[in-house]
Amino acid sequence: IKxxxxxxxxxxxxxxxxxxxxxxxxxxxxxxxYVASAYTLAVNIIAKKVIVKEQSPSNEEEDDETNEKTMMYYVNESI
Known part of the structure; x- marks a missing residue:
C-alpha cells in the first residue's frame, strides 16, 4: 500500500x-x-502542556473560562 x-x-x-x-x-x-511497522510496538504520552490564548485587554472583565485552551501532547520515541 502506498x-x-x-x-x-x-x-x-x-x-x-x-x-x-x-x-x-x-x-x-x-x-x-515509513519505519513504524519495523519497530513501533507502543508509544507513551510523556508530557502534556495546556496553552491558554490570552484575551485582548478590552475583554479583561470576562472570567477566565472564556480563554481559549489548547493541548499539546509529547510522546516518547516508542518501542
Missing amino acids: FEEITAIINPALDKYFPADGGVRIIAEPGRY
Missing part, C-alpha cells in the same frame, strides 16, 4: 471528524509512518 493511498482515505476522515473550526491541530510525521 502512502498516497492511505492519505486519500485519512485526509477526508480528518476533515470530517476534526473540522478546521474545531480547534484541533494535527501534525503528521510521515517519516514515522
Whole structure:
C-alpha cells in the first residue's frame, strides 16, 4: 500500500471528524509512518502542556473560562 493511498482515505476522515473550526491541530510525521511497522510496538504520552490564548485587554472583565485552551501532547520515541 502506498502512502498516497492511505492519505486519500485519512485526509477526508480528518476533515470530517476534526473540522478546521474545531480547534484541533494535527501534525503528521510521515517519516514515522515509513519505519513504524519495523519497530513501533507502543508509544507513551510523556508530557502534556495546556496553552491558554490570552484575551485582548478590552475583554479583561470576562472570567477566565472564556480563554481559549489548547493541548499539546509529547510522546516518547516508542518501542
